[in-house]
Amino acid sequence: MRDSDAGPGEIRKIRVWDLPTRLFHWSIVLLVGVLWYTGKTGGLDEMTIHMWAGYAVLALLLFRLAWGVIGTRSSRFAEFVRGPVSAFRYARGLARREKRPVVGHNPLGGWMVVLLLISLLVQTMSGLFADDEIFTTGPLAGKVSGEVVSFMTWVHDGNFNLLLALAAVHVTAVLLYRFVLRDNLIRPMITGRKVVPADTGVEGVRFAASWLAVLLSLLAAAAVYGLVFVYGSG
Numbered sequence: 001m002r003d004s005d006a007g008p009g010e011i012r013k014i015r016v017w018d019l020p021t022r023l024f025h026w027s028i029v030l031l032v033g034v035l036w037y038t039g040k041t042g043g044l045d046e047m048t049i050h051m052w053a054g055y056a057v058l059a060l061l062l063f064r065l066a067w068g069v070i071g072t073r074s075s076r077f078a079e080f081v082r083g084p085v086s087a088f089r090y091a092r093g094l095a096r097r098e099k100r101p102v103v104g105h106n107p108l109g110g111w112m113v114v115l116l117l118i119s120l121l122v123q124t125m126s127g128l129f130a131d132d133e134i135f136t137t138g139p140l141a142g143k144v145s146g147e148v149v150s151f152m153t154w155v156h157d158g159n160f161n162l163l164l165a166l167a168a169v170h171v172t173a174v175l176l177y178r179f180v181l182r183d184n185l186i187r188p189m190i191t192g193r194k195v196v197p198a199d200t201g202v203e204g205v206r207f208a209a210s211w212l213a214v215l216l217s218l219l220a221a222a223a224v225y226g227l228v229f230v231y232g233s234g
Helices: 019-041 044-070 084-095 107-127 146-179 186-191 210-231
Strands: 011-015 193-197
Touching (some): 019 107, 084 107
């Protein structure tokens, strides 16, 4: 059924999340799990995997930051990052169980995305300078003083707990939406489409070109390679 084909009282599916955004989301979920497991397990092999997973996350973040500027409208920061007044009004509506169909992230979800991205960026960047003094040393640790390395190691250890806490809040919110507000946020992040009442007037988005996502992904990977393996080893 196309977005405009539904009649009164019916439901329709609208396009919300493009494939690049969905792949980013689920790749981050997988990689954070890998980072948690390898970081807790330790060992030379595990920490090698840990570092490569960190590089992958950093490349994904660089892609997402670019995609948040020139990608599909629903993925752009300008589309879902709202001021505190909008977030407060939306939260007040949630407390009253008011349903407001939104394409993409709602005002509260938008700020959660921003916090998660910042925490992930802090985690990956600090890891480049960290030194566990056992198995692994970040590729950029030799570029800075010992005091900076110690600080970055402290940030790397502490921020991961914050990242896990933010992820727990995010998952809890998704479950509350699913079972309390009866709004499935998981399915659209899998299929790319969201089911909405036909009479809401909410329209789907036009996805950005796939070639643009591929180009940005290659540039992000090249940037991480240059930073880690060219500059880091120089």
